[in-house]
Structure formats: structure tokens, C-alpha cells
Amino acid sequence: MQALKYSRQRESIKELLMTRRDHPTADMIYTDIRAIFPNISLGTVYRNLSLLSEIGEIKKVSTGDGVDRYDADTSPHNHFVCRQCNAVMDLDMDDIGSIKSAASKNFDGIIEDYSVNFYGICGSCKDNKEN
Amino acid sequence: MQALKYSRQRESIKELLMTRRDHPTADMIYTDIRAIFPNISLGTVYRNLSLLSEIGEIKKVSTGDGVDRYDADTSPHNHFVCRQCNAVMDLDMDDIGSIKSAASKNFDGIIEDYSVNFYGICGSCKDNKEN
DNA sequence: GTTTTTGCAAAGTATTTGCAAATGG
DNA sequence: CCATTTGCAAATACTTTGCAAAAAC
Numbered sequence A, B: 001m002q003a004l005k006y007s008r009q010r011e012s013i014k015e016l017l018m019t020r021r022d023h024p025t026a027d028m029i030y031t032d033i034r035a036i037f038p039n040i041s042l043g044t045v046y047r048n049l050s051l052l053s054e055i056g057e058i059k060k061v062s063t064g065d066g067v068d069r070y071d072a073d074t075s076p077h078n079h080f081v082c083r084q085c086n087a088v089m090d091l092d093m094d095d096i097g098s099i100k101s102a103a104s105k106n107f108d109g110i111i112e113d114y115s116v117n118f119y120g121i122c123g124s125c126k127d128n129k130e131n
Numbered sequence C: 001g002t003t004t005t006t007g008c009a010a011a012g013t014a015t016t017t018g019c020a021a022a023t024g025g
Numbered sequence D: 001c002c003a004t005t006t007g008c009a010a011a012t013a014c015t016t017t018g019c020a021a022a023a024a025c
Helices: A010-020 A028-034 A040-054 A098-104 A122-131 B008-018 B028-035 B042-054 B098-104 B123-130
Strands: A058-061 A067-072 A077-081 A088-090 A110-121 B060-061 B068-071 B077-081 B087-090 B110-121
Touching: A010 A028, A010 A040, A010 A098, A028 A040, A040 A058, A098 A110, A098 B110, A110 B098, B008 B028, B008 B042, B028 B042, B028 B068, B042 B060, B098 B110
Parallel strands: A077 A110, B077 B110
Antiparallel strands: A058 A067, A077 A088, A110 B110, B060 B068, B077 B087
């Protein structure tokens, strides 16, 4: 069984992620973290992101474009994905937790959780189109 | 501009997908379609699945495990993903289209659509555990 | 000292793409 | 014929992994 030792790299990755709201990919994190650890490897970044999300300290966000993103905000919230600029942003919206019970109603398995992604054109891309 | 010519391969892929409810991956489709076209290539399967989903005849389903799945049912419905057997199944549940307006409320962009995935343990995996 | 983590490089998946030949209209 | 699609192979994108050295405890 693993005992989980402290690592400066892992701590740094988590701290970086906590400062961001843009749901960066492993590669974006790797690029930025190299300002602090110039020799860190992409493998280490991936390993730590996996580990952190396994222990629930961060969340993996899949938008369907083939690249995983990460989020230090583990509280329940939903994401919007812009089809034009590919930005992923948090939505400020009412709780939709009731969809979980709606899904459980006629289902014979156990529904543990869910993820919702909204897709469309973000505010700034929309404005750029109009002008 | 492309004129979209008929192809037996594309037609066959679509027909195969229409007979299935298990949301197969490109590779699963490739395996099965080779019973009909032994020389078809995986590239052709991918190209046709992309094309079919671009023109809206099928839908791509991303469950977050890194492999895309495909669904010939393009009507609005939600999916459940079993964490044990990785099966992807349709949920028989009330319409939750209201989440779209909930998301649009405080949002300055345009929300075109959304996708919801539920995760947990399916009925048969749950039963196997208990026995 | 023992276990975990790292950096590096290589390998593993899933998907896309260039190109000449085949097919469709 | 001309445009699109195919099969094949190579390329790409993302992520995981084996291993010896370094760090943590």
C-alpha cells in the first residue's frame, strides 16, 4: 500500500492550479510549472494530476475534445465550453442536483455522480463576431 | 465545397450503428464491419464516423475515459457510464431541458446545447457484487 | 534504510492525415 | 471525366510506464 510522501512538485502543481480559473491541460500546467521547476518532466505532471484527482484534491474535466483539463475547485458546479475559442469556464447557475434523482428514478443501478457540459459561443467570441 | 457522394462503407457503418444500443467505439465498429467489408480500414471508419456526426446523422459520445463512442440515436437523452464494466447505457428519465435555461440565465454567451453523463455502478455489476 | 517520487526516454492508445488507386455521379 | 472516398501506412496527439537516481521520512 502506498503511503503518500510529500513532494515539492506535487505541492507546486496544486498551488498553481488553485490560482487558476481557466481549467488548464496537463501541458499548460507543465509549461507554467517549469518557471519554478525547470527540470520537471511532463510525466511527473501527469502522475501528480492523476494522483491529486484520485485523492479528490482536484477534479479532472473532460470536455470531449480529447484533452483532459484540471480544476482545483472541487465543489459542485458546471462548465461551459466555447466552440470558437475552446475556453472552458465555470457557470454561475442554480443548483441542478435534482437531475441526479431524476436519473435514479427508473434505473436499477447506483448513480454516484454526474457531469454536465454546456456548449456554444462565449460572450467575447459572440461580441467579436458582431463587430 | 464537398458534394458528399454515396459510399457503401459509410452506409454500412450507419446501419450497423442503428442496430446497436451499446454506444460502440470506432474500433468496435471496425471489428464488426469487417464481417461485411474485410478490407475496410480503421481510417475509413474514423472518417465516416466524423462525417456522419458532422452532418448530424449520428452523435459522438464522450464519457471521459479517452475513447469516443458513437450513437445513432440523435434524440435528446442522457447516458449512464458504469465505472465497473464501462458500459454506456441510455437513461429512461424525465426531460431535463430546463437546465439549459438555468445555465443561460447569468451567462453572456450563447448556449447551444449540453451533454450530461451520469456515473456509478450499473444494475448487473451491483448484483454481482451482492451475490 | 526503506519507500515514494522524480526525470528521462520509450511505449502505448486513440485518432488523423497524405497519397495513389478505386468508386460514384 | 471530375470529385469524392478508400485502403494503406505513416504521422500526430495525448497519456502512461519502466527504470535508475534522488528525495522524503
